[in-house]
Amino acid sequence: MHSIWVTFAPVAIINFALLIHMVIFAATRDRWPIPEDLKARHSSKFLGFFSKHWWFWVTTPIVRALITLRFSPNIITFIGCAISCVAAYLFVIGMFGYAGWTMILGATFDMFDGKVARITGKVTRSGAYYDSVMDRFGESALMLGLAIHFRYSWVLFFVILGLVGSTLVSYTRARGEGVGVICTKGTMQRPERAVYLGVASIFQPTADLFFGSTPFPPPPVLVIAAILIIAVMTMITAIYRMVYIMNQLDTEDKRVGRESIPQVLMRLSTPEGRLEWFEKMKQRHGLK
Numbered sequence: 001m002h003s004i005w006v007t008f009a010p011v012a013i014i015n016f017a018l019l020i021h022m023v024i025f026a027a028t029r030d031r032w033p034i035p036e037d038l039k040a041r042h043s044s045k046f047l048g049f050f051s052k053h054w055w056f057w058v059t060t061p062i063v064r065a066l067i068t069l070r071f072s073p074n075i076i077t078f079i080g081c082a083i084s085c086v087a088a089y090l091f092v093i094g095m096f097g098y099a100g101w102t103m104i105l106g107a108t109f110d111m112f113d114g115k116v117a118r119i120t121g122k123v124t125r126s127g128a129y130y131d132s133v134m135d136r137f138g139e140s141a142l143m144l145g146l147a148i149h150f151r152y153s154w155v156l157f158f159v160i161l162g163l164v165g166s167t168l169v170s171y172t173r174a175r176g177e178g179v180g181v182i183c184t185k186g187t188m189q190r191p192e193r194a195v196y197l198g199v200a201s202i203f204q205p206t207a208d209l210f211f212g213s214t215p216f217p218p219p220p221v222l223v224i225a226a227i228l229i230i231a232v233m234t235m236i237t238a239i240y241r242m243v244y245i246m247n248q249l250d251t252e253d254k255r256v257g258r259e260s261i262p263q264v265l266m267r268l269s270t271p272e273g274r275l276e277w278f279e280k281m282k283q284r285h286g287l288k
Contacts, residue, residue, distance in 0.1 A: 018058065021054075021058060022054055025058075026050075026054075029053075034053060035056060052191075055111075056115075059108065059111065059112065059115075060115075062112065063112050063115045063116055063119065064119075066116055067116055067119060067120060071116065073113040073114070073116050073117040073120075073122055073127050074113070074127060074130055076109065076112050076113040076116060077110065077127075077130060077131050077134050078134065079109055080106050080107075080109035080110035080112075080113070080134070080138065081106070081110075081134040081135075081137050081138040081141075082106075083102060083106030083109055084103065084107075084137075084138030084139070084141055084142055085138070085141045086102050086106075087099045087100075087102035087103040087106055087142060087145070088141040088142050088144060088145030088146075089145060090102055090145070091142065091145035091146050091148075091149055091201075092145045092148045092149050093149075094149055094220075096201040096202075096204035096205065096220055096223055097201065097202060097204060097205040099145075099201050100197075100198045100199065100201025100202035100203075100204070101198075101202060103142060103194065103197065103198045103201065104194065104198040104199075104202070106138060107190075107191070107194035107198065110131075110134075110135065110138070113127075113131055114131065132170075132174075135170075135190065136167070136170065139166055139190065139193070140163065140167075142197070143159055143162060143163040143166070146159045146223075146227065147159045147160065147163070153219070155219075155224055155227060158227050158228055158231040159227055159231070161231040161232075161234075161235065162227055162230040162231040162234055164234075164235075165188075165230070165231060165233075165234025165235040165237070165238055166190075166234050168234070168235070169186060169188065169189060169190075169234050169237050169238050169241070170190075171238075172238050172241040172242050172245065173241060175245075176241065176245040179245070179249065181245045181248045181249060183241050183244050183245050183248075185240065185241065185244060186237035186238075186240060186241055187233055187236070187237055188229075188230060188233035188234045188236070188237045189237070192233075193230050193234070196226045196229060196230060197226045197227070197230060199226075200222040200223050200225060200226035201222070201223055201226070203222055204220050204222045204223050207220070207221055207222050208220070243262045243265050244262075244266060246260070246262035247260075247262040247263050247265070247266040250262060250263050251263065
């Protein structure tokens with residue numbers, strides 16, 4: 001069940017086809033229009049705009065097939081969540097290669113509901129709300145599966161931290177929108193989390209084969225590395241969003257007197273702000 005073919009057979013076929021498509025797409029990118037909803041999405045260092053633009057058009061034929069088969073957006077959302085639950089079970093029993101592919105499938109399927117809704121004119125607020133809630137269910141199930149698998153390991157702490165961080169990334173954005181501040185910034189949002197954990201899991205059987213001949217085979221190092229990155233970066237993203245939104249609110253309230261801590265932190269996050277702060281410190285302490 002942990003054969004190297006779990007990794008290489010799908011990778012060799014799927015990635016070769018996707019690589020050819022990406023090369024053609026890059027060479028003819030001007031012919032592929034950028035959808036308006038894609039322009040509004042935030043791109044990070046972990047997942048750039050080009051990859052999102054390309055993936056939009058790669059998956060468009062599948063979306064049209066779902067429309068032909070008369071799948072409603074809410075049904076597609078439910079299927080994506082169900083697939084994530086299957087991936088969670090595969091994580092529990094340690095079948096990381098299969099879990100990775102299933103997780104990627106679930107995350108990709110989850111992208112289809114919004115596209116189907118826009119193309120068919122079935123965009124509703126209740127559907128958007130349902131999609132957001134089911135996203136949380138699916139991602140929580142995945143992290144719960146990992147938590148059960150690593151329940152006797154030090155990795156459990158970082159799985160829980162990643163679960164908390166992932167929840168806070170979504171909550172800070174939602175709560176910010178509730179007080180009138182839209183914040184889509186951050187380097188470890190849901191697509192990045194899915195890519196990092198999914199790809200690491202897909203290649204875990206290869207790492208197992210490579211280290212399997214050693215006297216003391218190591219734990220699933222790639223999956224653990226992805227968990228550590230997600231745990232740390234989701235917390236950083238959540239804290240950044242909190243400070244950003246508080247800064248925006250303090251600025252809108254036009255606080256007088258000394259700046260609030262969020263305002264100071266946001267100013268120091270830019271090169272110009274740090275230079276300004278350094279010059280003030282020099283003047284205050286009489287430094288040259």
